[in-house]
Amino acid sequence: MEKDANNFPLFFLGDRLEFPSVSQANEDGLLAVGGDLSPERLLLAYKNGIFPWFNDDALILWWSPDPRMVLYPREIKISKSMRKVLRDGQFTLTQNTCFEKILEHCAKVERRDQDGTWITPNMKSAYLELFDRGFAKSLEVWEGDILVGGLYGIDLGHVFCGESMFSLRPNASKFAFIQLAQQLEAKKYRLIDCQIHTPHLQSLGAKEIPREEFMEALAK
Structure with a gap:
């Protein structure tokens, strides 16, 4: 175990399928480095409030930020203009029909203050x-x-x-996110994990909550 520039411990993951407690993440939310992108490790991460985010395949970074950006499905905000979009039939929605194409489009999205994409070839495969x-x-x-x-x-x-989400037409990603929230509310899902704050997500009703509160909602 080493330490970062702020004297926080950095946990290096080996072959064992484990993560440290999220309480040990540094002030930026970085919890651990290394490991792999096996389905088992990824599922273990998500179930414990952890997600991978990095810009290349050299070193996997695992995060659990505090606070956490979430949306409670019942709190989705639908503007007057978006209600019109939902009614007028401009868009149609499908599910799980072209997952790989969605990945490819999301990988091409240019994001502020981000060099390249975190959706690397290894991440796509995972x-x-x-x-x-x-x-x-x-x-x-x-x-x-x-x-x-x-x-x-x-x-x-x-x-x-x-x-991740992408939009090639105005309001297309909002359309998908609103539809997702409405579906999950009907199924009584507790929340949508949005990970980190963005103005776009906030405009749709997402908000930051303490990581401890997020972990309580995550636990079944």
């Missing part, structure tokens, strides 16, 4: 395997027969861990 096992899910937004938006994440059965 999530495709989780999709094959029924844990990773996607929502696809179509304008006619053209894929114009969507999102994907990990479905734990009571919490949906959102990973």
